[in-house]
Amino acid sequence: MIRDHTLHLNAVDTQQLTRWMKSALAAGVQAGENPFGAAIFAVDGTQVVAANNTVNSTNNPAAHAEVNAIADASRSLGRSDLGGYWLLATAEPCPMCLSAAVIAGIRNIAFGANQVVVNEAGYGGLGICSRELANQFNCEIVLRGSILGNDCVRFLLNNRKPN
Numbered sequence: 001m002i003r004d005h006t007l008h009l010n011a012v013d014t015q016q017l018t019r020w021m022k023s024a025l026a027a028g029v030q031a032g033e034n035p036f037g038a039a040i041f042a043v044d045g046t047q048v049v050a051a052n053n054t055v056n057s058t059n060n061p062a063a064h065a066e067v068n069a070i071a072d073a074s075r076s077l078g079r080s081d082l083g084g085y086w087l088l089a090t091a092e093p094c095p096m097c098l099s100a101a102v103i104a105g106i107r108n109i110a111f112g113a114n115q116v117v118v119n120e121a122g123y124g125g126l127g128i129c130s131r132e133l134a135n136q137f138n139c140e141i142v143l144r145g146s147i148l149g150n151d152c153v154r155f156l157l158n159n160r161k162p163n
């Protein structure tokens with residue numbers, strides 16, 4: 001029997017995404033780090049990983065929370081194809097993170113704070129919002145914004161680096 005996994009995958013509701021976002025927030029922020037968290041979930045609610053941004057502690061400008069979560073999940077699952085999983089991010093993924101997720105096979109992404117707030121907090125990216133970029137890809141991406149939005153905005157603004 002052929003099952004339509006896509007339908008099931010997209011049927012995850014806001015309540016479920018809100019629960020999952022709590023795990024991305026719970027990844028927290030390490031001392032001296034940038035306040036971004038991410039988590040990866042199987043559609044049955046199993047958490048694969050939660051990770052945070054480690055750019056400063058590793059001197060790796062690519063060590064965004066989402067990229068770390070994708071790398072950790074691939075390692076943990078023992079495969080590089082993360083198709084069928086949801087990526088949760090406390091902030092709207094930047095072009096690098098969105099591309100990494102899509103290259104990893106992820107097609108379902110939820111985020112909390114949007115790009116305007118990320119810019120406001122001093123973490124300006126490349127000036128292209130995730131939906132704009134996703135529309136350029138040759139595959140369908142489900143992007144759900146403002147999940148636990150207020151909490152994610154607070155997390156970002158309360159922990160941002162001082163000017």
Ligand SMILES: Nc1nc2[nH]cnc2c(=O)[nH]1
Binds near residue numbers: 053
């Ligand atoms: N979404 C996201 N945006 C960022 N901007 C700077 N670092 C990050 C990060 O880890 N995640």
